[in-house]
Amino acid sequence: MLIRKPDDIPSSEITPERVYINRREFIGKTAGIALGGATGGALIGGAVGGGFMVGPGTAAAQTSPGGQRDWSGVVSEMGEELTPYEDVTSYNNFYEFGTQKDDPFKNAHTLQPRPWTIEVGGMCANPGVYGLEDFIKPGTMEDRIYRMRCVEAWSMVIPWYGFALKDVIDRAAPLGSARYVEFKTLHDPVQMPGQRSRVLYWPYVEGLRLDEARHPLTILATGVYGRDLPNQNGAPIRLVVPWKYGFKGIKSIVSMTFMEQEPYNSWKRAAASEYGFYANVNPAVNHPRWSQARERRLGEFRRRETLLFNGYVDQVASLYAGMDLRVYY
Amino acid sequence: MKRRRLLLKGLVWVLGLAPLVWLLWRGFTDRLGANPIEEVLHRLGDTALIALLVTLSITPIRRLTGWNSLAPLRRPVGLFAFFYLTMHFLWYSVVDQTLDLAFIIEDIVERPYILAGVTAWLLLIPLAVTSTKGWIRRLKKNWKRLHRLVYVATSLGVLHFYWQVKADTYWPLVATTVLVVLMLLRFRWRRA
Secondary structure, eight states, X not given: OOOOOOOOOOHHHHXXXXXXXXXXXXHHHHHHHHHHHOTTOOOOSOSSOOOOOOOTTOXXXXXXXXXXXXXXXXXXXXXXXXXXXXXXXXXXXXXXXXXXXXXXXXXXXXXOOSSOEEEEEESBSSOEEEEHHHHTTTOOOEXXXXXXXXXXXXXXXXXXEEEEHHHHHHHHOBOTTOOEEEEEEOOOTTTOGGGGSOSSOSSOEEEEEHHHHHXXXXXXXXXXXXXXXXXXXTSSOEEEOTTBOGGGSOOSXXXXXXXXXXXXXXXXXXXXXXXOSSOBOOTTSOBTTBOOSEEEETTOSSOEEOOGGGGTHHHHGGGGTTOOTTTOO | OHHXXXXXXXXXXXXXXXXXXXXXXXXXXXXXXXXXXXXXXXXXXXXXXXXXXXXXXXXXXXXXXXXXXXXXXXXXXXXXXXXXXXXXXXXXXXXXXXXXXXXXXXXXXXXHHHHHHHHHHHHHHHHHHXXXXXHHHHHTHHHHHHHTHHHHHHHHHHHHHHHTOSSOOXXXXXXXXXXXXXXXXXXXXXXX
């Protein structure tokens, strides 16, 4: 198989410079506090990484630096305003907690994101079961401001906090024959009462081709607006693939499996004629029941034009060279 | 008897206006959520469909209970249904689609669920127009025939609801069940 090397985006382009600079200041301060204040706590994360967390035994284990940052005036690389935190955390599709947009906000309190383990397995040299803290350890944590385009034709601009999925993949060392990676959400109807009804096949399954998974834009997020992910946004760890429809961004991940065949993702399984494996944002390929040409950016009145690959065409188009995007929707 | 009729009519007006007042209150107090345009669109649609089903349930309830004083309620309830359906359509075309005709036409032509909804609304226009006493007199037997279109319009409304849902078909199935039960009751009486 030919593995194409995607164009890299310098993180300075994704993270606005001001935030980038502030973050370093901030990390310097908090790191000091964490070291000085937490007895028996461990500082985890690389030199560039901002993620610090207090080791096991402390209730306040945290994977993000907290919400003290000032986000006013921060915009995306295209100059788009951020969607307010309140909207990002109260308007969600997370069927494990109900099918209405405000259900996850109302119901997700039953999820217990700590302690959390993630199983890495399948066709890789280094399978294992990791505690969340160890799982994110090699990652370089940073803010990433991405557009999020839902297949239902609405969108947001969200400052995630996370690290490149590639870091985890490299550590797992997938075998040469592995072509895909499959993710699963927690399956526990006690914590996720929506799983008692069969609106989808549980657990929720999503997947990526390995080159998509290794793409520098693909991240695992543990936070939003610099704070830990609220449960309704997929705590404690979720996938973010900004050039794909939102349903590819699987939430509350418990497993990652490397495989040769294409993962059978939940929405494709529910309605293959409507939702594919690729699910790349594409204004020219309509959903069979509605148009994908435009979208409503939450907070705006008039619908705006949807951009090919959600505006990340320069970075990701080469992944799909020669593919008919109408067939592989 | 007259008092009872007035009371029932008053009740219809209160219940009929309640969804509108509720939406306005939520709008003015910023309680419509992160996507207020979609929220209003959906609530107007729900209300229209519920009102249509209530219209269809009046006759069966009257027959089951013998409360003949319910009969005159069909007109106000039906007109409320038409009012909410019209608001739903206007909200869709003016607010949601900002009157972009090319997109509205594409929607109607290419999306069966939109076509079903728009057809239901169009079918109800002559019914609303001919709901006055004068028209009932003028159309005689044909009035009843014409107003049977409400069955078609309601069925299209349920279909419209069913087709736009992504995966959770619970409420569309509830609406379908109610519609089927109401229709079966009618057929039973016609044969008996």
